Amino acid sequence: MATKRLVFNFPPHLIDQPVTYQLITEHNLKINILRARITPREWGRLVVEVSGKKQNLDAGLQFASDLGLDIKPLAQDVQWDAEKCIACTACCSVCPTGALSVTRQDMQVSFDHDKCIACELCIPVCPYEAMQIEF
Ligand code: SF4
Ligand code: SF4
Known part of the structure; x- marks a missing residue:
């Protein structure tokens, strides 16, 4: 499968x-x-x-x-710009699939393409335009 x-x-x-x-x-x-x-x-x-x-x-x-x-x-089509991201974690709390997540120990934010469903919820909450969807 x-x-x-x-x-x-x-x-x-x-x-x-x-x-x-x-x-x-x-x-x-x-x-x-x-x-x-x-x-x-x-x-x-x-x-x-x-x-x-x-x-x-x-x-x-x-x-x-x-x-x-x-x-x-x-x-x-979904891109996370690590250079723009300041790890504020605002997107992590709205992401429904865990594609955007934070590691609590070091407060590092990461993006997992495979979990993303392109719902766009992260786009308006990011104050630094670090998340982009091209379609
Ligand atoms: S588009 Fe949706 S699923 Fe993908 S990272 Fe953003 S909030 Fe998460
Ligand atoms: S909302 Fe934007 S700046 Fe904040 S953690 Fe997410 S991608 Fe990074």
């Missing part, structure tokens, strides 16, 4: 297509939609967690890519 957290970018002509349904029914994948932003006649974006057998995952993502979806790893 393999799991990937991805951003699906739908071009306008694919927004009405049942791509996720096909990934579930034809490629036997489990899809957990973490976040969605769809605007009719414009690009749409889904943040998803996709899991299944590795060969099904590879084939399903190839199918979606061949259709015209732009697929990127979620981690690529």
Whole structure:
């Protein structure tokens, strides 16, 4: 079993297509939609967690890519700028997944890409714009 957290970018002509349904029914994948932003006649974006057998995952993502979806790893879109961060910990208390956390012994803040679901809650609370999401 393999799991990937991805951003699906739908071009306008694919927004009405049942791509996720096909990934579930034809490629036997489990899809957990973490976040969605769809605007009719414009690009749409889904943040998803996709899991299944590795060969099904590879084939399903190839199918979606061949259709015209732009697929990127979620981690690529969420960035923590350690240079700007002053470890105030404001973001750690709002982060729902523990992607942003603080080590109490030395009060060091760290960011774990793999836990991030791109909910954006950390963006407005950071006074130094250390968290950036590009989509
Ligand atoms: S975007 Fe959400 S899940 Fe990701 S680090 Fe920020 S608060 Fe945590
Ligand atoms: S809110 Fe900003 S400055 Fe404070 S710990 Fe989080 S990323 Fe660093």
